Amino acid sequence: MSDIAPVRWETDRLILVDQTVLPEREIERDYRSWQEVGAAIRTLVVRGAPAIGVAAAFGVVLAARTSHAATFDGLLADLETAIKGLAATRPTAVNLFWALDRMRQAAVASRALPLDAMRARLLAEAQAIRDEDIAANRAMGAHGAALVPPNARILTHCNAGALATAGYGTALGVVRAAHAQGKVALVWVDETRPVMQGSRLTAWECVREGIPHRLIADVAAASVMARGEVDLVVTGADRIAANGDTANKIGTYSLAVLAAHHRVPFYIAAPFSTIDPSIASGAQIPIEERDASEVRRVGGQQTAPSDSPVFNPAFDVTPAGLIAAIVTERGVVRPPYHF
Ligand code: MRU
Numbered sequence: 456m457s458d459i460a461p462v463r464w465e466t467d468r469l470i471l472v473d474q475t476v477l478p479e480r481e482i483e484r485d486y487r488s489w490q491e492v493g494a495a496i497r498t499l500v501v502r503g504a505p506a507i508g509v510a511a512a513f514g515v516v517l518a519a520r521t522s523h524a525a526t527f528d529g530l531l532a533d534l535e536t537a538i539k540g541l542a543a544t545r546p547t548a549v550n551l552f553w554a555l556d557r558m559r560q561a562a563v564a565s566r567a568l569p570l571d572a573m574r575a576r577l578l579a580e581a582q583a584i585r586d587e588d589i590a591a592n593r594a595m596g597a598h599g600a601a602l603v604p605p606n607a608r609i610l611t612h613c614n615a616g617a618l619a620t621a622g623y624g625t626a627l628g629v630v631r632a633a634h635a636q637g638k639v640a641l642v643w644v645d646e647t648r649p650v651m652q653g654s655r656l657t658a659w660e661c662v663r664e665g666i667p668h669r670l671i672a673d674v675a676a677a678s679v680m681a682r683g684e685v686d687l688v689v690t691g692a693d694r695i696a697a698n699g700d701t702a703n704k705i706g707t708y709s710l711a712v713l714a715a716h717h718r719v720p721f722y723i724a725a726p727f728s729t730i731d732p733s734i735a736s737g738a739q740i741p742i743e744e745r746d747a748s749e750v751r752r753v754g755g756q757q758t759a760p761s762d763s764p765v766f767n768p769a770f771d772v773t774p775a776g777l778i779a780a781i782v783t784e785r786g787v788v789r790p791p792y793h794f
Pocket of ligand 1: 502504613616626691693705
């Protein structure tokens, strides 16, 4: 059972676990404006596709609370400004846009209500998005655990755990559920350069929950598979196209290629809020490029000349043909994928 709550609402403010300082420090921070929430998403205080959707939904709640508008149209205009600002924070995870659309629809549907009732309605919607995400993760855990053989050695990349969601996790939710069934011998945790979500966050969750794990540098994954020590790979997703092509943390594609070479099943676990049926293939998924300093420095230490040009895509696209199954809250989907 996971009691990690990376995104929570308290009376009049949003509280986020600061994921930039884990595992060294466990700190929660308070947010009282949508602009602060936007900055937290951009700087990875909160990260992971479902978690940024939930945080952005509460950002819209804060926008409604801080607006001085006296009419519905005035309030809606302020919400649109916030929605636009929050949508501009990170481009790849579709959950962000999905959650913001839901909040916009809830606002529009509240036209006939007094403004305070509309604000209450928006808070209820954000809380529903959060609660539905946790329920989806638990369902995914149950469906995905059925794919895990006894004594499984599972490799995962990045962090698709409780921290990346409203709670419990997607790929790590599958691991959690399989672990609860006594089926997990070992989780191989990729460190996940350049931002180290694997070593900083997934390993932290595994330690906290007593899940047996072993950390590896990303470059060791091929060797571990070649030694026959991986039974399956499972990762999360940031956006899944209609044909099943899947964007996830940079390095996921290379793992899928390695898994195919070593005949290891490669699975994705993601809720329907991560599926974008409006785009035909992964070629249309916008890939975020982040600051060069993430690659030139490690833990504050300069590891490359400051003048070296850098390419730093935060995500890559794994072609559907390399994905053995996609675990969703509605069940396990096998190829060919048609979302
Ligand atoms: O840049 P991040 O840390 O937000 O990237 C996160 C990932 O790539 C996760 O694997 C993905 O969002 C799924 S989280 C359940």
